[in-house]
Amino acid sequence: MDITSGKIYLADQRGLIETSIAKRHCTFNFEKYYNEHKQASGELFICNDESIAGNKLTFFLSREDSYQLFFPVTGGLDMVQNGKEFSIETGQVQVLNVGKGEVLEISNPYPNDVVNYMQIGITTDLFLLRASEMLFNFDFEKNPNQLIEIISSSKLPFKLSAGIFAGRKETTYHLQNPENRFFCFIIDGAFEIEGRLLHARDGLSLWDVTQVELEALSNNAIILILEHL
Known part of the structure; x- marks a missing residue:
């Protein structure tokens, strides 16, 4: 087999940002986490493995005009963007148009269970679909x-x-x-x-x-x- 051009991002070499409320593993450089070997890939600039404790919420500040994809692995999420509420569960992916400087509120609706989800960010300069058109099952x-x-x-x-x-x-x-x-x-x-x-x-x-x-x-x-x- 010909070896293709590529790069592996090992799980145990990811950045870790942890509080009493949330845990975030960053595949690429993100906020305070920086490693010269963890540069993003093309337009893809966020691949975060996120967990939130029961009944807690966290915030995401967008530093780019981007599509943000939310993929629940266990449980579900409630999100608020500009006063509009979104709820998703496993078996669904929600894509949001997020402008630079916008803040998303992301919360765990379960009282006792930790939820785990993937957040993926892709830079863009053009939004063509509304969030209501970007819930996928x-x-x-x-x-x-x-x-x-x-x-x-x-x-x-x-x-x-x-x-x-x-x-x-x-x-x-x-x-x-x-x-x-x-x-x-x-x-x-x-x-x-x-x-x-x-x-x-x-x-x-x-x-x-x-x-x-x-x-x-x-x-x-x-x-x-x-x-x-």
Whole structure:
């Protein structure tokens, strides 16, 4: 196999920002966390693994005009943007248009349980869809061992896919545009992707590729894939 151009972001080398309310693991440089080897990938500039304690809330200050994607891993989230409320659960992804300087309020609606979610940020200079048009649903259980296209719109500069796989199941991801980059984040389990071994919460960025081969190495292995500029 030809080795593709890429970079691995190991889970145990992520930045950690922790308070009594929330815990944040940063794949890329974010706010006070900086490492010269953790530069962002193209237009993708945030990949945060977030947890919030029961009945608590946290805030996100946007430093860029961007799309912010919220992907609950366990539980659900309540969010407030400019007075408008949004609620999402596992099996849903909410995309919000967030201008530079805007603040989002993000809270855990459960009294006793910690919620875990992924937040992904992609810079943009053009918003074409309203938030109400950017709530996306998916179901892993109905579509095992394959990648599900969760977000694929000509009005958005990225494509989001995900899947849950049994051990030794394989698939190939075909990029829509050879100019795009491929980024994946392992939610759970282990995968081999283009000859690289990745474990839970590892990330991988690839470029100059037209397709990406992946194989699950454990049962109930979950992968999140973002194709972006």
